[in-house]
Amino acid sequence: MLYLKKILDFYINSSAHVSLSALALTAMTVQFYAISDSFHCLLFVFCSTLVGYNFVKYDALARIQQNKWRIELKFIVFLSLFAFLVCLYLFFQFHWYVQLFVVFPMFLTLLYTLPFFPNKGNARNWKGVKIYIVSFCWVLMTVFFPLVFGRITLDSSVFWLSIQRFILIFVLVLIFEIIDVTKDDPHLQTVPQMIGVEKTKKLGYLLLTILVLIDVLKPQIHWIALSFKILVSVTIALFLYYSKETKSRYYSSFWAEGIPVFWWLLFTLLKS
Structure with a gap:
């Protein structure tokens, strides 16, 4: 072991x-x-x-x-x-x-x-x-x-994809910042240091909601893609909800950081 x-x-x-x-x-x-x-x-x-x-x-x-x-x-x-x-x-x-x-x-x-x-x-x-x-x-x-x-060719779909990808990474980094909030130098002014852990989590939930709404508000809704985004967003939201300073480094560095791999495998499975 x-x-x-x-x-x-x-x-x-x-x-x-x-x-x-x-x-x-x-x-x-x-x-x-x-x-x-x-x-x-x-x-x-x-x-x-x-x-x-x-x-x-x-x-x-x-x-x-x-x-x-x-x-x-x-x-x-x-x-x-x-x-x-x-x-x-x-x-x-x-x-x-x-x-x-x-x-x-x-x-x-x-x-x-x-x-x-x-x-x-x-x-x-x-x-x-x-x-x-x-x-x-x-x-x-x-x-x-x-x-x-x-x-x-870069079109509007690329713009929306980049916004969603930015939100995804941003929220994942929030999980790291919450776990490291007492270890990081206060000078860094990370999000949890500036607004507190609970408000950071609420910000993450809001951003994940926006991520999903981007697909909802598209002229043509692709239900499989939307269901997929909802599932991934809920997964990240759960990781964010349970994140706290006392969590082990495996929580963020292995499980949370592995969410994109889960996302990719799920997407490949649904597409096949």
Whole structure:
């Protein structure tokens, strides 16, 4: 049992789980717009997410908990390096306009991690900004990147999909912020720190309602898609309802973060 726990911890700590969630959301966009030959697109999203998340979190963590992370961190660095080489290879296989697009989320990741501006620190430590940057980057990579890759014309459906995707990621991040509300630096001004846990949950419920209403108010209602969105929104709402500071990290880092994978599998099952 201890051995299985170590495997699960490595799976989460190496960012493989969050990368699988990013792949799942991208795969849904691919399916929505029937994008062919999408393997390189999906592989790039998975590997770039793994590299980006590990780049953001492990430099400081390795210094703070050096003894605890010494062996595991070596494996994570090796995995991240391999994923980076895959990203580099795929990048040079893309058309120039896809390469140009990728530069923007890459810059946001660097801005999020490195202190570009004097006396400002990195964007991760800017007051109240973190949740918006994270949500926006996920929309760029899981909605717009596959569309640019597949040369799909951007229309109103893309706009509404990006709004719904932003809401989905935003509410999922709220779950993390509630669980970490007593651990996060008060200077960060996360949503629960600013308005309290209960109001944060109410905000999440409101956003999920808007997510569903977007499908309800469309000129033509697709009942299967609407039922699917309702089911996913209820699932996220339940996770949000039961989130609190005393929850274990598995609650957010494994179960809540795995919701997009559940969403993708359910969507694939309903579509088949």
